[in-house]
Amino acid sequence: MPLDPKAQALLARLNHQKEPPLDTLTAAEHRNRTLAQARVSGVSPQVAAVAKHSLPGPGGELTGRIYTPFGAGPFPLLLYFHGGGFVLPSLPHHDYLCRAFCSDAGCVVVAVDYRLAPEARFPAATDDCLAATRWTAQHAAELNADPTRMAVAGDSSGGGLAAVTALRCRDDGGPPLVAQLLLCPLTAYPTPPTPSGLAYATGYLLTRARLIWYLQHYVSAAEAAHPYAFPLAAPDLRDLPPALIITAQYDILRDEGERYAVRLLRAHVPTTQIRYPGMIHGFFAMPDLLEEAEQAITEATTWLQERWQDHGEDQ
DSSP: OOOOHHHHHHHHHHHTSOOOOGGGSOHHHHHHHHHHHOOOOSSOOOOSEEEEEEEEETTEEEEEEEEEOSSSSOEEEEEEEOOSTTTOOOGGGGHHHHHHHHHHHTOEEEEEEOOOTTTSOTTHHHHHHHHHHHHHHHTGGGGTEEEEEEEEEEETHHHHHHHHHHHHHHHTTOOOOSEEEEESOOOSOOSSOOHHHHHTSSSSSSOHHHHHHHHHHHOOTTGGGOTTTOGGGOSOOTTOOOEEEEEEEEOTTHHHHHHHHHHHHHTTOOEEEEEEEEEETTGGGOTTTOHHHHHHHHHHHHHHHHHHHHHHHHO
């Protein structure tokens, strides 16, 4: 399918913006520019409460946001790990998604500000995500939530962190998870590039040069083969929680996300993979511009509700 006209118009505007080459910027300078240019998507879905919170992490105190839905509870739990190439502190700009998941799936969402590269390189981010997941399970009662119905989710690099957190929960003694929701996930080091990594290397929002710049701040070449850096490197994907993987046609991360879905299916993990034709990386975070974003959010929240219902029937 051709590139969606609305996505094409968005890319045309972005591609005409004059920006200095990334390799001339420090991580701090790039963060400042990105946060200054960031946009907030749509009218925020209503939830009962949003509270800033701190929790202990392996490298010090972690901060995050806890979203609580309307209702009596105890609610299912969703850990959300934001994207941003392991470098950008983009949690505030995922507020719409967190509110939508909280409201539409009827769950408590714990969104985590994990440590960022290059100040904290691999495995700091994944250590923080695992610590936050364990803390949330231990303190679920305080959140009016049910730790037996806990899932992880994330987008882009955060999708990779969600997948890695599921691996580490399996490998390191829990807590048990009932689902993993991966949105345009980063699951593999981009060398050698996939066909989508070559076809959409420039001009489609997330470029190959930008991705490599991010990863050079996060992980060494030797560490890139570690399954806790990139989950597609894991030799064994058995006994992981059911997965929904959403990809976009015009995204350099498309093929690696879909390859991860194939690997999960071969390991007998219940997996649903949906490719959105005509869409670009991160489209689901633009509901005011792309109607497919709302469709993807609806599919994701419906799938989460079904997983929680299935788990409840198994008890």
